[in-house]
Amino acid sequence: MIHDSIINPEKIVTLPIGFRDILSPHADAEAKMIDVIMSIAISHGYMRVKPTLVEFENTLFNGPGLAISEQVFRLIDPISQHMIGLRADMTTQAARIASTIMIDAPRPVRLCYAGEVLLTTTNQLNPERELVQIGAELIxxxxxxxDAEVILLAIESLHTVGVKSISLDIMIPALVPLVLADMRLPAEIFSAVRQAINQKDIATVERLANSKSSVxxxxxxxxxxxxEAMRALSELELPDKARDFLVRPAEVIKLITNFxxxxxITVDPAENRGFEYHTGIAFSLFARGGRNEIGRGGRYQSDKDPKSTATGFTIYLERVLQILPKHQQTPTVYIPYGTPREQSMALRTRGQITIAGLTPVVDNYAEAKRMGCKSILLNGQTIDLSQY
Incomplete structure (x- = not known):
């Protein structure tokens, strides 16, 4: 078991920016959280899948995968000599599985997954480039x-792993593009207005859009x-196509609040950064009082087939672990060399962790402490080492 006294900071290998080795007990906490969330999804009828780590570019960037193409590590497959990519998002892979090898499965198809993804770039909010992605898709x-099912499933998963207070932020990514398209702004003004909207810069929007800025x-x-947000939206003079997009959020909010x-629940109708490929409502999940989202998802089109509409979520495992109480490592019991195996087996059956001595030593108590154990098994009895 890993404890601070055996970690030598002078021997830590320099890894590429955004990559790190994860040790116990953090690695233990990750594995347990994955098991819990996957078990919850499976209990709701979601089938667990394990997509491949690499794919050819033509499948990896199909549909919503194109939106994250710049985040993908690329290399040449030495066998086929074709370009392949290391996955940066498992959402698109689940969609591919549903539309290919599971094309004949009855709809909707419910899939869940957990695994590592690799990103080419990093930023201040997301310093890691190797992440564990946990998610589910309803296709x-x-x-x-x-839409409500996947949101409630994400919330149930977070509650179960210990996140107490959760807030939900609902976005309508298609709303701003529809309004801008109806305005028919000149190209140079269009891009500047779009940037100002992303930055929530009302003054710049008013200056650039002039008389068309009110909406x-x-x-x-x-x-x-x-x-309050839905009431304010209903009072705006939106184009008909944009107004149609207000119906779904209201329906989903009602379904969620019933449970x-x-x-x-908040609504942010102008936000769409990071949700470019979403075609319906999108959402972010926060721990109450936290600044960074701990999960996100929404509706998207997995391919050109109208029947391939999908909705799903991703939980950011590292961010969830950061806001939860520190995982407590189970104390270990030292088993001196020559102890009957059935005695240590009895401890493991009760959930305890044992470390077996592999050679005889003069002082079993000293050896147990050297190995970081909290107790020792002698003559069939577990003895606490804190008194020695």
Whole structure:
């Protein structure tokens, strides 16, 4: 077992930026959290899949995968001589599985997964380039009930692993593009307005869009608690196509509050950064009082087939572990050389962790402490080492 006294900082190998070795007990906590969340998803009928770590570019970048192409490590396959990529997101892989080898499975298809993804770049909010992605996808159903199901599943998963207070932020990524398209702004102004919206810069939006800015400013100001935000959106003079996108969020919010009446829900209708490939509502999950999202998801089109509409979520395991109480390592019991195996087996059956001595030593107590154990098994009795 790993304890601080045996870690030598002078021997730590320099790894590429964004990569690190993960030791116990953090690695233990990761594995346990994955098991818990996957078990919850499976209990809801989601089938666990394990997509390949690498794919040819033409499949990896298909559909929503194109939106993350710049995050993918690329290399040449020495056998086929074709370009392949190391996955940066397992969402697109689950969608590919559903639309190919599981094409004949009855819809909706429910899939869940957990595994490492690799990113080419990093930023201040996401310093890691090797992440564990945990998620679930519901593919082949376009209803509000499907949207609500994946959100509630994500919330249930977070509650179960110990996140107490969760808030939900709902976005409508298609709303701003539809409003901008209706305005028919010149190309040079269009890009500047889009950037100002992303930065929530109301003054710049008003200056650039002039008389056409009122709706855009209204979208930016509509951010807030779900009831107030939806009321403000309903009062805006939106194009018909954009107004149609207000129906689904209202339906989903109602379904969610029926099951989670105390959940804090906000609506941010102008936010779409990171949700570019989403075609319906999108969402972020936060721990109450936290600044960084601990999960996100939403509706997207997995391929060109209209029946391939999908919705899903991703939980950021590292961020969840950061806000939970530090994982306590189970104390270990030292088993001196020559101890009957059935005695140590009895301890392991009760959930204890044993470390067996492999050679005779003069002082078993000293050896147990050297190995970082908290107790020792002698003559069938477990003895606490704190008194020695």
């Amino acid at each position: 082949g159903n376009s209803t509000a009930d499907a 855009l400013v209204g979208l930016l100001k509509a951010f807030g608690p779900c009831e 989670e009446p105390n959940l804090s």
